[in-house]
Amino acid sequence: MTLAAGNILEGTVVNITNFGAFVEIEGNKTGLVHISEVADSFVKDIREHLKEKDKVKVKVISIDDNGKISLSIKQANVQKKSANPIEIDWSLENKKNYSASGNFEDIMSKFLKDSEERMQDIKRNQDFKSKSGRRSY
The missing domain is CATH 1.10.10 (Arc Repressor Mutant, subunit A)
Incomplete structure (x- = not known):
């Protein structure tokens, strides 16, 4: 599969910083999940949500001209939610x-x-x- 914006992939968290987490996808390619793209709610400490070597589903948000890959865990999970709407009795x-x-x-x-x-x-x-x-x- 070619890497393109909108793809949902599985990756492994390889490094965590105060501003986000680096996730390895498709072999040796690494992208950044910014702290604002980790969860639907406000994330003060990213380490409460992720740790190194976690397997996560990520959505490719963008790939810039320099090859930097922006990823989102939050948007990858939205896909799941919309597929199963809440049923109200x-x-x-x-x-x-x-x-x-x-x-x-x-x-x-x-x-x-x-x-x-x-x-x-x-x-x-x-x-x-x-x-x-x-x-x-």
Whole structure:
């Protein structure tokens, strides 16, 4: 495989510095994973995430004219995440608030009743605040 931007490869961490990690890919080629490309969250100490001789998946971000290779662990892992989206069981939400076994009209009437009750509570609270704030002279 030829080395090109966008490729995802497996490499070995060969050196760790304060600003990133050097990863050996495709034989004797070495690229830099900048500290900002190690994880999705803020990385203060890279040694908490990587150590030498770790096998990591990296994405080739760029190769400059001098042959310097920029790599990213974070972007290589994004590919995996997007392939398996999180599934949400919406039925649990419905069971909490409204009876999922009822038909649409029953669910809607319950929603409207709850909404109206909340609006009345808000209006009462606002009226109380406005009356208690007034002074008669």
